[in-house]
Amino acid sequence: MIRPKLQFLSSETVDRVINEAFELLQNPGVRVHYDEALKLLADAGAEVDRKSRVAKIPRHLAEKAVETAPGSFHLYNYAGEPAVHYGGDDVHYDPGSAAIEIADYEANRSRVPVTGDCENFCRVAEMLPQIDALATSIVCGDVPQGMADWYRLYLLLRYARKPIVTGTFAIESFPIMHQLLVAVAGSAEALAEKPRAVFDVCPSPPLLWSDITCANLIDCARTGVPAELVSMPLMGATGPATVIGSAVQHAAECLSGLTIHQLAKPGSPIVWGGSPASFDMRTGTTPMGAMATMMLDCTYTQIGKAIKPGGLPTHAYLGMADTKIVDTQTGLETASGAILGALAGVNMMSGPGMMDFESCFSLEKLVIDSEIVGMAKRLVAGVDDSEEPLALNVMREVGHAGNFLKSKHTRRHFRQEDYIPTEVIDRDFRQTWFDKGALDINGRAHRRVQELIATWQPFTLDDSVLRELEAIAVHHAKAAGLDRLPERTIK
């Protein structure tokens, strides 16, 4: 059986990209705005200019990092079972991250989300089997800005069973988030052994590592919590205008991140990921739904898979749309990204649910996108040709009578042979569709959101774990100027 696979580059071109990336690391080098990272690089033999904070990284140093970085790892669910495999061509999906708005279906507008929205997000995302991991997708506006990053993780850890894709907004937040994760895992060692979460770490294009991203990288490496490099050249704005040119920049940014990370602790898990975009030269926006955006995602994924034998784990922000409401363009862009990324073998695609240039989350879109994800996963499972003979037996058995519905062969295969969607995807006869309320996809999705929220079963952590989570949250909320955590809708 062949796994359908999308590749844009010849192996010669892959080598050219990688070679140019290594050359960029030496000239002009990378800007590193964090003393500890500069020291790591300098001690290992990089040429560091303390004044301009530019590090010129010799090729052998970056190559060593590529060598020591693991080719695969797992993320684990709350029960310590492996749930996501970062490696090979396995594909998974998690909701897009860090929305500062939520699309309010009832009000027909977007608004700043609050704790209850994050809780509903947990319910829905947990209930969707197509979605492999959760993400800290909702930035709650009912807590002070200074605690908004770790507060999302706190809520998810209370309610979610799935692994979590997350990240910080500040250097100080990592220890708090690590503390929360350790509270659930039992110990720092247990967490490192079976990581529950991966942290997005975003270099600033072009070729700049800010203090927060360096600190996060080093913290992740030392605690053994996987880091996910999210390099994001914007074609023609903060990176070269060409797909191949931005792929070179992406590779250089990832290689420099890998180097800092692996110097902090060789062998720590790290992902070759990104969130690059085309740049809309009319408006100045960063379209996640543009074809070149998706081509760049697939291209750098191919580089990540080729950079060492067996490849590095890969990630991309795919499966998003730039619309402000759920409409046809939403589906076009989301499905294109989700499907192309699956064909490219991206291990983790962050996107479902996200609209408006990664700023607005829609639960309705999440529900629709999970159907897209179901179809994309079906696609890359390929055409099963394992049966021998392929059709002779069943064709002869059914004969000219022609009713395959009666055949055991049909019953044996139909559930696996196609992805079976929920009623979010309209396949009704016309009159039935009218009788059900003549809803468009947004209406059908909203109905399913309500069903999922209503049927979600609360899940309980051990009392001692819950108390510890709460104690950590209350303590750090006070430090952020909040005397009481917001009321939760789930008790």
Add this chain to the structure above:
Amino acid sequence: MSEELYKQMAQAIIEGDDEAAAALAQQALDQGIDPLAAINKGFTVGMDTVGELYSTGEYFLPDLILGGEAMKAALAVLEPVLQARGEAREILGTVVLGTVKGDIHEIGKALVGSMLSANGFQVYDLGIDIEAAVFVSKAREHAADIVALSALLTTTMLHQRDVIEHLAEAGLRDKVKVMVGGSPVTQEWADKIGADGFAEDAAGAVVVAKKLMGV
């Protein structure tokens, strides 16, 4: 004869050719053409055309930015001569622009700077990760009419308020208008922190800046 030169000047801006623009500016000086005439009848006409082509969708941001760069190249040649004569080109207002402290995002701010320059403002771009106190001192130094603050992150947009507070403490708040922008910034936020203007993109920033200057 100078008419032909004015046309070439405009064309250099329309084509975004900074080398040609600088050379034409020098040629004008060599031929004894009034620098103000070169600006107003030549280069500015080109910039206006670029703006029109952008607004009709024929031109895109790179065309606009390169047009602005060509304009800068021409002004770099002409302005020292103007200054030496004690003259100045007509500007709509002086803008001190930057991305606030803790924020290293350049592009949005640079776009606003280019658009404002292209539309007749004198822009002092302070760069990224700028302390509130620096905005204040530069606003004073350049006698700014407008202080424009960019922030891309929800965490850093808080510093837009800091700058406004610093301007007030320095006694400058009633002398300058404050414009805010950036991806997470909204009119609501602008109102909340007492900013005078907000726009969601660079073209909008020009409209707001002109309104603030009463033109």
